[in-house]
Amino acid sequence: MKQHIPNFITLLNLFSGCIAVVFAVLNKLELAALFVFLGIFFDFLDGLAARLLNVRSEIGVQLDSLADMVTSGVVPGIVMFQLLNMSQTGGWGTGLLGSEMALLPFFGFVITLASAYRLAKFNLDENQVSSFTGLPTPANALLILSLPLILFYHSNDALNEIILNEWFLIVLTLLSAFLLNAKIELFALKFKHWGFKGNEVRYLFLIGSLVLLLTLKFLAVPIIIVLYILMSLLAKTS
Template identity: 50%
Template sequence: MNIKKHIPNTITLLNLFCGCIALVFVSKDQFEMAFFFVCLGIFLDFFDGFFARLFKVSGPLGLQLDSLADMVTSGVVPGFVMFKMMQSSSVYMSEGYLQFFPYLGFIITLGSCFRLAKFNIDTRQTDSFIGLPTPANALFILSLPLVKEYYSGESLMILEILTEKWVLLLISLFSAYILNAEIPLFSLKIKKFNFKDNALQVIFLISSILFLVFLDYLAIPLVIIFYVLLSVINNKFLKK
């Protein structure tokens, strides 16, 4: 029995397990614990591919398992988080058609599903991404209730923004769009050890560290927005 070939798939299933645990915590409005388990799942998601390449056991089964696990951890969980945020919004109305409004948060889940299916058949995304990867989008969405909780006392504007149902709907729609947009995002991999070839990666890394040091949870959505904006600038100007 070749144990090595089962290690990557086991790690993938642990990613799925983390996503299931995160769903339980979201159902209890324990968003910080849900965020932790999604981060752990994303960490495992990175290493299943690493070990598959290391042991040379990559195959179609692992590819399908990876997408199915990501669908839960980085697709269903952020959609459920947005559902809960819309449901607990201070302007949420429980009468009439608006009682169904929170279900629109699962637009994120639909966009994630489409993204993952498209990624499996897209041969262009071997070294970089086209559209925002589902793990990055999941971190963005899961950081929102934490920002709301930890910063609403300091900034009334943050509280108003993250409790406005139409803003949350726009975030959901933008999330589904940016997941599938034909926007090339620069690779975070460093292939050559010199600044000229890795200037974007170095700038992004230093900026991300500064964001995290000074802004805590607020840094997470800002880092992801900065990544997309820096990629757009790179595509429009720097490559030329």
């Protein structure tokens, strides 16, 4: 029975992603972000449950990637579509099904394609256990989903002008696709034990992230992603 618990949690990730897709299509990006965050929480929880219960199955590995493809691959692509559409229309539209179509917004799905490629490589790579090669799809999803939340909760003319600038969004889409598949080794937040020794980078990152979130709220998310990459590079060279 216990071997099915992590898979059930993974399915909760997928279910959260499906709900997020609906809200993203309807251009209710705040709610889409909420369910992506919930899905990412379940994504973390299923791995933790598998380690605590000492169960691992091939179907669990495949199911985890399929769930991530929806929650952390499809949803960020739709959100970027909506942001690019807003950059063309100059404000909040009626969403994917009701707005006038332009070609540029479809460029946002480059994120979805890059996420699929990254997850396929991950499934074939047996070395990505204590570290990742390239930015994990959940971290990339958090980066993209933070943009509409910044628009909602930190709205000012300067920030809005940057985030809804089509060139900024195009460059961010390309950067996102690159980071997902870059040959950059990044540490994983997987604790083999809870002691500080051997987990220094992980604890410092978590403490720094908490401080940033408490002080900057959603503005902290892009900074945390940059911090994650920089700390991984510094840990690798030290």
